[in-house]
Amino acid sequence: MTNTNREWLLAERPDGEPDVDCFELRETNVPDPAPDELLVRTRYLSVDPYMRGRMRDVESYAEPWDVGDTLKGGIVGEVVESASDAYDAGDLVTGEGRWADYATLDADDVAPVDPAVADPEAYLGVLGMPGRTAYFGLLEVGEPKPGDTVVVSGAAGAVGSVVGQIATRNGCRVIGFAGSDEKTAWLTDELGFDAAINYKRTDDYRAALDEAAPGGVDVYFDNVGGPITDAVFTTLNLDARVAVCGQIAHYNDEEIPTGPRKLPQIIPVRARVEGLLVGDFATRFGEASERLTEWVASGDLEHRETVVEGLENAPDAFLGLFSGDNIGKQVVRVPSSMNE
Template sequence: MTTKQIVLAARPNGTPILNDFRFEDIELDELQQGEVLLQGMYYSVDPYMRGRMNEGKSYVPPFELNKAIEGGVLATVLESKSDLFKTGDVVLGSLPWSEKMIASDKNLQKIESTVESLTYYLGILGMTGLTAYFGLMHIGKPKAGETVVVSGAAGAVGIVVGQIAKIHGARVIGIAGSDEKASLLKQEFGYDDVINYKTTGNIKNAIANLCPNGVDVYFDNVGGEISDAVIQNLNFHARIALCGQISLYNSTKIPLGPRIQPMLLTRSVLMQGFIISNFQKDFPEGIAQLSKWVNEGKLKFTETIIEGFDQLPAALLGLFKGENKGKMIVKA
């Protein structure tokens, strides 16, 4: 059986371009015992994928040149030689960017949805929601009356972080890249106020004006100059959950920024980086709590769904231009 896949053709120098990807037709192997043949339905597109395009050691292995890129995929079982799955089952796994693929049943999770959309398992009930939940609750530890600032607030993680902080009685300020996103965050997701960093001349002063008592929790998705500005407004005993640094992912050299250690020291600030696999043993707890909030109407979510398997590379590049509202997903 022949299918189409997308491989990493070249390692990017700075911002990726479409020529860094290549489409290939491949022949699938015969199905073996314990394997299933899958048809891809929805493909998750995430900022961390940019780091995997680079060579070098990290918390996950880099993508291999001339091999299929992989990520979170919701797929349908077309044929099964597994005792765990039957034809027609919907499964979730870390799978190649391929229209069809063969996978071991050990690496798949059966999805029996009780929520409005299957795609929630790539977003609010998947890695996105879990990242927001554990980063905020285990590191940020927001308390009622505190001020939480979220950068990349209109992204898939940021939208969830702000709502969880509001559930716990915090005041929430977002930082996003357009007035449209700012309105969405305030009107749909309960943010108290939002700074458009593209039109705000002095972000440090804007944060100071909106956070007169200082910033107690900073959920950092972007790094760079935005984080420099937030850190200068931190309160005593503030907590920073270091989730992402998307403003720096395409840098060819590390930019020199302010020395933040004196601020962290003199204000007794905790800054902790994390990756979602740190909390793997607690995933059932996180999924149960997120599902409860979704079903109670306390957590809402938005997705940018792009049609067409061939659009996967363009969708990934779109993340770095801020083209997504919430979770970026490609529907095959």
């Protein structure tokens, strides 16, 4: 095994839209696992919209990255050296790793990956944090009831695509917003969405909603914010629930953005609008993983991953999230000279 590792560092904090200059690839040494740690070779690295928040020097739910530090993120990888009884070399695991070829992870903090259930990269999407976010966000915050109309923004993304499918399982009428005809076709033809709106083909989202959801909206699962969200708020039904999972349209704003005020709109319908973070459901992750694994294994829950090749392209994969390059979960495949 080579002793050379490559790690992506935060080179500088972005001002507005980030670019490749924010990242720097540095060669380091492969670390040694301490007792109870595993040395893991990255096979797939997750890039996620929430990471934009970690690039800011602001305390939040996810610790800010420091300039000069190696970037962290979810990985699927292979144990190459184990200092734990729990795993052996060759095991596939998933956990919070680094944007690097190799990282050491505490054995207590990883979970096994079973390639018989799904391709390993699915453990960063439908069987990982995005899938759990969809599961708890929809069921616990959105509280869908049979017959409800559910609207999902960012519907072809890692979270949204799972939200919509769980909603259809629950007897809801499901409408998704996505940014290409390929995405909307995937939603309606493969995932069972009742309707999908390509937001790049119209400016009049309200008219599109009136056609797709003439009875109004009972649950809105928001990954995006901006004008789509503004339109959905004008169609909320009595006692509507809004799960605010993401606001990717605003992540690169340096000032608090302005838009139509929503509080005057939620009084007449007594809507409940709630911010959502999957970590708040950590004690119930087992339940979600069990159900999601079952649905994926049985073929009831479709999933898709968009793969960018090579650790050297990780920043591009991350930046592509903001232009909607991905369908389903965006991951980076990290090949090894040894076995690929």
